Amino acid sequence: MTCRTLDDFYHIDASTLEKQYKDVLSGYRTWEELSHADDWLVFPDNIGPNLAIDETSLSNGNLYTIVTNRDRHCREMCLVAIVAGVKSETVIAALRHIPEDLLDRVEEVTLALSDSMRKIVRSCFRKASRVIDRFHIQKLACDAVQEMRIKLRWDAIQEANEEMEEAKLNGELYLPVRYENGDSKKELLARSRYLLFKSS
Structure with a gap:
């Protein structure tokens, strides 16, 4: 309960009560x-x-x-x-x-x-x-996994670009390899940021 609340209920001056409490009643000024x-x-x-x-x-x-x-x-x-x-x-x-x-x-x-x-x-x-502290260890582990995921994603993007270029040179339609869930390798690595840390 604040002094302002006491002011509303008991019609006392809240500012004076706060000052009196701090200076006299609480012992603040004589605190060791x-x-x-x-x-x-x-x-x-x-x-x-x-x-x-x-x-x-x-x-x-x-x-x-x-x-x-x-x-x-x-x-x-x-x-x-x-x-x-x-x-x-x-x-x-x-x-x-x-x-x-x-x-x-x-x-x-x-x-x-x-x-x-x-x-x-x-x-x-x-x-x-x-x-x-375990939270600091967990953060280090998460950062390391993220770093690996990003590197693998860039490798997958580079690989997909090379495959697209090769298909274009051969006059073929480029169709990336798709996994069971329908994602390509680079899509899976892009969307897996939070999947890697979900509990099973």
């Missing part, structure tokens, strides 16, 4: 983390044996590095750290505010295929094994 909250926040109590680290854009294209406890499944007490930016030095400096004995309890960290992420994990979670 206020001095660095724009740059980083760490929650040592949320750390567990299985963590994940990734970067995300929360607002206005600003990138943040987020460390989460995978065992919490994105529920309460999941966030271990959030750091403005993706520079490894900045993230490492923020994570150093977590006691070292807690960092050493981490057994596994899931991360993206990024040198900066690898450096962060190697520096802060020295005893943890590193696991590459």
Whole structure:
């Protein structure tokens, strides 16, 4: 419920309520983390044996590095750290505010295929094994298959052009070889982009 909603129901000044809540009721001005909250926040109590680290854009294209406890499944007490930016030095400096004995309890960290992420994990979670996020592996595999499909398609187009030219020189009508579904080789390779990744 927003302050504007309270304004409608109880006829109070929403702007004043928002200001009073932020300045007095919430304890925001006396919050211990206020001095660095724009740059980083760490929650040592949320750390567990299985963590994940990734970067995300929360607002206005600003990138943040987020460390989460995978065992919490994105529920309460999941966030271990959030750091403005993706520079490894900045993230490492923020994570150093977590006691070292807690960092050493981490057994596994899931991360993206990024040198900066690898450096962060190697520096802060020295005893943890590193696991590459499966979505990045899937993307690499999909990109490799796409690259092969495109190369085969260009080869099929070249082959069809040569066959057409040969048929034209011989004064024959060019009829491409058709598969059971009625597609020629180049048509099949053009339309198979998404078929290659469908589950059976």
